[in-house]
Amino acid sequence: xxxxxxxxxxxxxxxxxxxxxxxxxxxxxxxxxxxxxxxxxxxxxxxxxxxxxxxxxxxxxxxxxxxxxxxxxxxxxxxxxxxxxxxxxxxxxxxxxxxxxxxxxxxxxxxxxxxxxxxxxxxxxxxxxxxxxxxxxxxxxxxxxxxxxxxxxxxxxxxxxxxxxxxxxxxxxxxxxxxxxxxxxxxxxxxxxxxxxxxxxxxxxxxxxxxxxxxx
Numbered sequence: 001x002x003x004x005x006x007x008x009x010x011x012x013x014x015x016x017x018x019x020x021x022x023x024x025x026x027x028x029x030x031x032x033x034x035x036x037x038x039x040x041x042x043x044x045x046x047x048x049x050x051x052x053x054x055x056x057x058x059x060x061x062x063x064x065x066x067x068x069x070x071x072x073x074x075x076x077x078x079x080x081x082x083x084x085x086x087x088x089x090x091x092x093x094x095x096x097x098x099x100x101x102x103x104x105x106x107x108x109x110x111x112x113x114x115x116x117x118x119x120x121x122x123x124x125x126x127x128x129x130x131x132x133x134x135x136x137x138x139x140x141x142x143x144x145x146x147x148x149x150x151x152x153x154x155x156x157x158x159x160x161x162x163x164x165x166x167x168x169x170x171x172x173x174x175x176x177x178x179x180x181x182x183x184x185x186x187x188x189x190x191x192x193x194x195x196x197x198x199x200x201x202x203x204x205x206x207x208x209x210x211x212x213x214x215x216x
Contacts, residue, residue: 008040008045008046009046009050009054011040011046012037012040012046012050012051012054013054015033015036015037015040016037016054016055016058016071016074017058018030018033019033019034019037019070019074020058020067020070020071020074021070022063022064022066022067024070025066026066027065027066027067027068027069027070027073028070028073029070029073029074029077034074034077034078035081037051037074037077037078038077038078038081038082039191039193041078041082041083041086042081042082042083042086042169042170043170043191044085048082048083048085048086048088048089049089051078051082051086051089052086052089052090052092052094052095053094055071055074055075055078056075056094056095056098058071058074059071059072059075059102060098060102065109065111065112068109068112069111069112069115072112072115072116072119075090075119076119076122076123079123079126080126081193083169084169087127087133088132088133090123090136091127091132091133091134091135091136092135093135096135096136096139097139099116099120099139100139100142100143102116103116103117103143103148114151117143117148117149117150117151118150118151118153120136120139120140120143120150121140121150121151121153122153123136123140124136124137124139124140125153169196170191170196170198171191171196171197171198172198173189173198176198176199176200176202176203177197177198177199178199178200178203179200179202179203181200183200187200187201188201190204192204193210194208194210
């Protein structure tokens with residue numbers, strides 16, 4: 001990996017640590033930083049496999065229950081907003097198997113385990129109709145067969161939501177897709193989180209909530 005790549009990964013690691021800081025109460029995350037992190041992943045400024053490994057490490061190596069819950073919430077946010085290439089990395093043995101080991105360890109916090117079980121169940125429902133993510137469903141069924149009790153999901157979740165739940169891939173262009181003005185050092189690119197298009201400052205000055213992506 002190049003020095004530039006290592007630098008990008010270190011930037012992401014620092015942002016992950018800040019977004020899941022112990023200074024944030026009740027195991028919550030810094031939402032603005034979560035958006036930055038998912039943007040880095042979705043735009044492929046950092047490799048999705050590296051992002052998966054850094055987020056998994058933050059959870060597995062968490063120093064306490066609040067930090068582990070925050071890491072899980074950030075992982076969930078990135079699954080819903082980081083793009084299909086990131087979901088594919090989480091639907092792997094490398095990502096899912098350590099979660100199973102965590103659940104089976106008697107030393108780990110029961111509240112964190114319940115949070116993890118709810119998320120695995122949610123991810124399974126979201127990807128249930130796409131075979132490329134089937135390892136998530138395999139783990140969900142295995143945990144059910146092993147006698148794990150999954151908590152009731154508190155939000156509406158359906159497999160048909162996966163396209164809207166996952167933010168679109170970012171498009172690239174040398175010019176604004178609205179007015180065709182060329183991008184320069186002064187006229188910078190701005191991506192729309194809803195459609196993935198790229199626009200100039202003038203045509204990206206408005207904001208809106210996108211509840212289906214968790215942007216409120």
